[in-house]
Amino acid sequence: MTRRLILLGAISxxxxxxxxxxxxxxxxxxxxxIQPATFESHLxxxxxxxxxxxxxxxxxxxxxxxxxxxxxxxxxLTPAGKNGGWFQPFDIEASRIVRSELTAGGERFAPGRxxxxxxxxxxxxxxxxxxxxxVGYGVVAPEYQWDDYKDVDVRGKLVVAIAGHPGQVDSTIxxxxxxxxxxxxKTLEAIRHGAIGALVIHRPAETGYAWSSIARNWxxxxxxLAERDTMPAGRPGISGWIxxxxxxxxxxxxxxxxxxxxxxxxxxxxxxxxxxxxxxxxTSVKYRTIxxxxxxxxxxxxxxxxxxxxxxxAHYDHLGIGPxxxxxxxxxxxxxxxxxxxxxxxxxxxxxxxxxxxxxxxLFIAFDAEEVGLLGSEAYVKSPLIPLEHTAxxxxxxxxxxFSRTTDTWALGMEYSELESVFRRAAKAEGLAVKIxxxxxxxxxxxxxxxxxxxxxxxxxxxxxxxxxxxxTAVGKPGDWMQQKLEEYLSTRYxxxxxxxxxxxxxxxxxxxxxxxxxxLYAVAVTPRAPQWR
Numbered sequence: 001m002t003r004r005l006i007l008l009g010a011i012s013x014x015x016x017x018x019x020x021x022x023x024x025x026x027x028x029x030x031x032x033x034i035q036p037a038t039f040e041s042h043l044x045x046x047x048x049x050x051x052x053x054x055x056x057x058x059x060x061x062x063x064x065x066x067x068x069x070x071x072x073x074x075x076x077l078t079p080a081g082k083n084g085g086w087f088q089p090f091d092i093e094a095s096r097i098v099r100s101e102l103t104a105g106g107e108r109f110a111p112g113r114x115x116x117x118x119x120x121x122x123x124x125x126x127x128x129x130x131x132x133x134x135v136g137y138g139v140v141a142p143e144y145q146w147d148d149y150k151d152v153d154v155r156g157k158l159v160v161a162i163a164g165h166p167g168q169v170d171s172t173i174x175x176x177x178x179x180x181x182x183x184x185x186k187t188l189e190a191i192r193h194g195a196i197g198a199l200v201i202h203r204p205a206e207t208g209y210a211w212s213s214i215a216r217n218w219x220x221x222x223x224x225l226a227e228r229d230t231m232p233a234g235r236p237g238i239s240g241w242i243x244x245x246x247x248x249x250x251x252x253x254x255x256x257x258x259x260x261x262x263x264x265x266x267x268x269x270x271x272x273x274x275x276x277x278x279x280x281x282x283t284s285v286k287y288r289t290i291x292x293x294x295x296x297x298x299x300x301x302x303x304x305x306x307x308x309x310x311x312x313x314a315h316y317d318h319l320g321i322g323p324x325x326x327x328x329x330x331x332x333x334x335x336x337x338x339x340x341x342x343x344x345x346x347x348x349x350x351x352x353x354x355x356x357x358x359x360x361x362x363l364f365i366a367f368d369a370e371e372v373g374l375l376g377s378e379a380y381v382k383s384p385l386i387p388l389e390h391t392a393x394x395x396x397x398x399x400x401x402x403f404s405r406t407t408d409t410w411a412l413g414m415e416y417s418e419l420e421s422v423f424r425r426a427a428k429a430e431g432l433a434v435k436i437x438x439x440x441x442x443x444x445x446x447x448x449x450x451x452x453x454x455x456x457x458x459x460x461x462x463x464x465x466x467x468x469x470x471x472x473t474a475v476g477k478p479g480d481w482m483q484q485k486l487e488e489y490l491s492t493r494y495x496x497x498x499x500x501x502x503x504x505x506x507x508x509x510x511x512x513x514x515x516x517x518x519x520x521l522y523a524v525a526v527t528p529r530a531p532q533w534r
Contacts, residue, residue, distance in 0.1 A: 026356045027522045031430070031515035033350035036507060039400075039514070042071070042342035046316065047334035047501055054333060055320025056092060056369040057290035064316050064341075065295050068366045071345050072297030075352040080296035080363055080385050090379035091226035092290040092369055097219050100240070101282040102199075104132065105253035109246050116218035117240030117283040120187060120197070127282040128158055128196050128238055132250070132275040135159045136265030137166055138186040138198060144174050145268060152272040155194030158238065158279060159272075160250065161186045162262055164206030169266035181206060187239040197238030199281075201247030201258075211243050223372035225379055226289060238281055253277050292317075292368040294376050296385055299351050301525070303359030308390045310524040311363045311463075312347060312517070313377070314340030314397040315370030315454055319495060328497035335489065335499055339400035339510065341366050347518045358525040360392060367454050370398075377454035381461040388458075392530035393419060394465040395521055396455035400510035402502075403485045406471020409513055410435040412450045417464035418531040419520070426519035430512055435472050444469065464531045468517050471509050 024032070045051075045067065052060030069086035073079075081087040097118050100111040109115045119126040136148040138161030146166065165181040166174035179185055183200045190198040204210050218241070242250070248258040254275040264270050295316070300306060318333025332338070348364045363386055367376030381388065409432045414420040420436070427434045450456065455465035474481045493499045524531060 026354065027426075027429070027519045029354045030347075030350045030356060030518050030522055033353050034346050034511060034514055034518060035349070036511050038349055039342045039346040039507065039511065042345045043334065043338050044501060046338035046341055047332045049330050049332065051332075053320040053322075053331040054316060054318045056292040056317050056372065058320055060320065061292075061317055061368065065293055065366070065368070068295045068316060068341065068345070069297075072295070072348065072364065075297070075349055077297030077348065077352065077364065078300055080298040080365075081294070086295055086297065088294040088296055088380065088383075088385060090292055090294070090368075090376070090383075092292050092372065092375055093224050093226045094221050094288045094290055095224070095285045096221045097283065098286050099282060099284040100219075101280070102240075102242070103281075104250055104279040105277040107249070107253065109242070112215045112219060113243075114246040115199075115240060115242045116214055117199075117238055117281060118218075119283050119285055120237050120239050126236055126238055126284070127280070129280050130196070130278070131157050132199075132254070132277060132279050133157045133159050133195070134251075134256070134261060134273045134275055135161050135190070136261075136270045136272070137162055137164065137180070138189055138200075139165055139180050140189055141174070141180060146174060148265070148270060148272065149189075149193050150271050153194075154190065154272065157195055158281060159190045159195045159198045160201065160242075160247070160275070161190075161198055162201045162206075162247070162265060163203045166266050168206055173268065183239060183241060187237060191237045195237075197240075199238075199240055199242050201244055202241045203244050214241050223290075223369070223375060225375055225382075238283060240281075240283070250275070250277070290369075292376065294368055294380060295366040297348065297364045299348070299362040299364070301359050301361040302357045306359065306361055307386075308359075308392055308530070309361040309363045309386045310392045310521060311365060311386075311394040311458070312344055312397070312521055313365040313367055313394065313454055314344045315367040315376060316341045317368050317371055317376070319371055322497075325497045331495065331497055332500050334501045335399050335402060336494065337370070337398050339402065339507075340397035343397045343400050343510070343514045343517070347514060347521065350518060356522065358522065359528075360525040361386070362521060362525055370454055374454055374457050377457035381457050381463075388461055388463055391458075391463050393417075393524050394455050394458035394463050395517055395524075396453055396465065396467045397514075397517065398453040398467060399470070400468075400507065401470035401513055402505040402507055402510060403482060404471075404474035404477060404506060405509040405512065406432070406482065407473045407475060408433040408435050409471050409516060410444075410469040412444070412467040412469055413455060413459065414466045415534070416459070417466075417533045419464050419466050419524075422520050422523050422527075422531065423466065423516070426516045426523065429519055430516050432471070432512065432516065464533055468513060470513050474509075
C-alpha cells in the first residue's frame with residue numbers, strides 16, 4: 001500500500017510539473033485571446049454604408065470615431081486624448097487651385113494641359129512678371145559638393161528646374177536621397193536664394209508617374225495640416241509643374257535646347273542660365289477647414305517604464321462619398337482600412353481580457369485623415385500624446401489579409417531596426433516563416449507601401465516602426481495566388497466603392513497575422529531595451 005501511495009504521489013507531482021511546463025505565457029495568452037468574431041463584428045460595422053465612407057470631418061467619420069472611443073471605453077482602457085478624453089483633435093486645410101496662368105515669350109500655356117501652378121505660404125492671389133533662370137536640378141547639397149546656384153543672382157526671378165536629382169544619372173558623383181528630386185525641395189531652395197519660386201519640368205522617368213496624374217490630381221482638392229509650412233522669412237512663392245513638352249518649348253523660345261541642358265545639369269560644373277524671356281505667372285487658391293480627430297486609448301504600464309509606451313495604430317478614415325461606380329457612390333474602405341481598425345480593437349480587447357501586466361504602456365490609436373496625406377499621424381508626431389523620446393516603437397496595421405491562410409508573413413520596415421528580430425520571434429511562435437528582401441516581394445516594394453501609411457510619420461520622427469504586410473504564400477494555392485489577389489484588389493477595388501466585405505473573404509490568415517503583431521507588441525512592451533535603428 002505504501003509503495004502504491006508513493007507511486008501515485010509521484011505520478012501526481014509529474015502531472016503538476018507537466019501542467020506548469022505547458023501553461024502558456026502572457027504573449028500566447030494575448031495571441032489566443034484575439035477572437036475572429038470580435039474582429040469581424042467591428043469590420044462589418046465600420047465598413048457599413050451607414051458610415052458613408054468615413055471621410056474626415058463628415059457625419060460618417062465622426063460616427064466611426066465615436067464608435068472606436070466607445071469600444072476603448074468598454075474594454076477598460078484609459079482615455080489618452082486631449083483634456084482627459086478619447087480624442088486628439090486637429091484641423092485640416094483643404095485647398096483647391098482656382099487660377100493657374102502661365103505666359104512666356106508671348107505664348108500662353110494652358111492649365112492642366114501644359115502647366116499646374118500654386119501659391120505656397122499665402123492664401124491670396126499671387127502674380128509675377130519678370131524673367132526666368134534655368135538652374136539645372138535646382139539642388140544645393142554641400143555634403144556631395146553640389147551647388148546648382150553657384151554665385152548667380154536669382155533674386156526676384158522665377159527659376160526653372162528639372163525633376164529628379166543628379167544621382168539618377170550618375171550615382172558615383174551624387175548619392176543623395178530622393179527628397180532632392182521633389183518639387184517642394186526645389187521650390188524651398190529657390191526661395192532661400194531669393195527667387196520668387198520654381199517651375200519644375202516634369203519627367204515621367206524621374207518622377208515615376210505620368211503627367212496625366214498631375215493633370216487629374218493637381219486641380220482637385222488638396223489637404224494639409226492647418227498649420228501651413230511657411231516659406232523662409234515668411235515670403236510666399238509660386239511653385240508648380242510644367243510638362244516636359246512645355247519645358248522644351250520654353251527653352252526653344254529662349255534659344256536653348258532642353259536635352260543638352262539636361263546632360264549639362266548632371267555635372268558639378270553646371271552654372272545657371274538666364275533664359276532672357278519675359279514670363280507672367282498668376283495663381284490663387286481657395287481654402288476651407290476640416291475638423292478631424294484621432295482616437296486614443298491607453299493600457300497603462302505598471303513598472304518604472306510605465307511612462308514609456310509602444311504604439312499600435314491604424315487609420316479609420318476613408319474617401320467618403322464620391323463619383324458613382326456601377327450605381328454605388330459610397331467608398332466603404334473595408335480592406336482599407338476598416339480591417340486595420342478592427343484588428344487594433346481585437347488586439348486591445350485581447351490585452352484587456354488577459355489583463356497582462358507590462359513595464360511599458362501600450363497606446364492604441366486610430367488615426368484620422370491618413371488617406372489625404374498621413375495627416376492624422378503627422379498631427380500626432382507634431383503634438384504627441386506620449387513624448388516621442390518615450391515611445392519605444394510604432395506598429396501599424398493598414399489592411400488585414402482577407403484572402404487565405406498562409407505559410408509565411410512579412411512586415412515592411414522591420415529590416416531598418418531591431419524590430420526585425422522581434423517580429424521574427426513572434427512569427428515563429430505562430431509557425432510562420434518571415435519573408436524579407438525576397439524576390440517575390442518586389443511587387444510590394446514597387447508599390448512604395450512603406451511611405452504610404454501612418455508608420456512612416458513615426459519613422460521620419462525617429463521612432464522605429466513597421467507596417468504589417470501579411471502573408472505571401474497561400475496554403476493549398478499556386479505560388480503567386482496571393483499576389484494575383486492583391487493585384488486584383490488594387491486594380492479593381494482599392495479606393496473604389498467596391499472595397500466592401502466580400503462573401504468569399506476568409507480572415508483565417510489575417511487573424512494569425514494579428515496574433516503575430518500582438519506578440520511583437522507585448523515583446524516590445526516588456527523588453528528593457530527599446531528597439532534600436534540599424
